[in-house]
Structure formats: C-alpha cells, structure tokens
Amino acid sequence: MMTGIQHLHGALRWVVLILMLLSIVKAFSGMSGGRTFDKGDYKRGLFTMISLHLQLVLGLVLYFGKGWSSMLGNADAMANTVMRFFSLEHMATMLIAVVLGTLGHSLSKRAEDDRTKFRRQAIWFTVSLVLILSSIPWPFRPGFEAYGWW
Numbered sequence: 001m002m003t004g005i006q007h008l009h010g011a012l013r014w015v016v017l018i019l020m021l022l023s024i025v026k027a028f029s030g031m032s033g034g035r036t037f038d039k040g041d042y043k044r045g046l047f048t049m050i051s052l053h054l055q056l057v058l059g060l061v062l063y064f065g066k067g068w069s070s071m072l073g074n075a076d077a078m079a080n081t082v083m084r085f086f087s088l089e090h091m092a093t094m095l096i097a098v099v100l101g102t103l104g105h106s107l108s109k110r111a112e113d114d115r116t117k118f119r120r121q122a123i124w125f126t127v128s129l130v131l132i133l134s135s136i137p138w139p140f141r142p143g144f145e146a147y148g149w150w
Ligand code: HEM
Pocket: 006, 007, 009, 010, 012, 013, 016, 052, 055, 056, 058, 059, 060, 062, 063, 066, 068, 086, 090, 091, 094, 095, 097, 098, 132, 136, 137, 147, 148, 149, 150
C-alpha cells in the first residue's frame, strides 16, 4: 500500500512540474502581451493548485504512514542525510511551496483586472516552483541514488 502511494507521489512530481511550467510561461506571456485572462488561464491555475494539494495529501500519508514523523528531532536521525531530509527538509519546504502555490491561484482569482491575475500567478507559482525543484530527492543528489526519476 505505502509502496504504491510512494510510486504515485514520485510520478505525480512530473504532473506538478509540467503544470507549473505551463502556468508560469502562460502567465508571463499573458502579462507582457496584455492578453485577456480567459477560462483556460483560470483552469490551468486551478489544476496546478489541485496537483499540489494531491501531492500534499499523498506526502502526509507517507510521512506519518512510513514513520518519518517519529524521527523528527531524534539526534541520530538528524545526523543522517536521508532521514533529516524526509523527516524535516522535504516536508517543511514542500509544505511552504504548496501554500505559496495555493496563494498563486486564490489571489489571482480574487484580483480585479487581467494583468494582476496573470502577475499573481506568475510570481507565486515561480517562487513555489523554485522551492519544489530544490526539494525533490533527485537521484543525482548524494545519498538519494535509491530514489528514481518517477
Ligand atoms: C509539490 C509537492 C511535492 C513533490 C513534487 C514531492 C516529490 C517527491 C518525490 C519525487 C519523492 C520521491 C519518490 C520516490 O522516488 O520514491 C517524494 C517522497 C516523499 N515525499 Fe514528497 N513531494 C511533495 C510534497 C510532499 C509533502 C508536503 C510531504 C509531507 C508532508 C512529502 C513527503 C514525502 C515522503 C514521506 C516521501 C517518501 C520517502 C520514503 O519513504 O522513502 N512530500 N516526494
């Protein structure tokens, strides 16, 4: 069960990354081109946010279900790169990234004019994406060779 959820969480990273990149490119081009913020722009932002919420739920299940939560603050675990990463760094950074990504959609939704809608998506999604890219256990990171590309 946990293995299946971990595979799903690992594969969904690509959905998150692709939706994030699409939203960011479209938001910056919409802003500079003075385009109208249409239904497609709204839905792209919404699906980007939903992909983040899905990762949050799956991540929380893994975090508590696989025992990472109980390592938090344990000196031996904190001295181990992988244990510290999943019990603290990955969880905290991704949590912030999900909150910022959610703000990108909901603040854009509340904006009055099209340019502000695009700008809010562009800024919040970009900051969120940088945090996500920095906090994925890429297999080229020393110690994370066991984690694959999907
Ligand atoms: C945008 C959000 C997130 C992305 C893109 C992401 C990405 C990933 C990736 C790529 C893996 C490695 C999967 C594998 O190859 O086995 C992973 C593992 C994991 N993530 Fe996330 N994650 C996100 C959010 C979260 C959050 C919010 C939490 C916790 C609250 C979390 C907890 C975990 C845990 C516990 C593991 C499993 C490590 C293991 O048991 O070996 N993730 N994540």
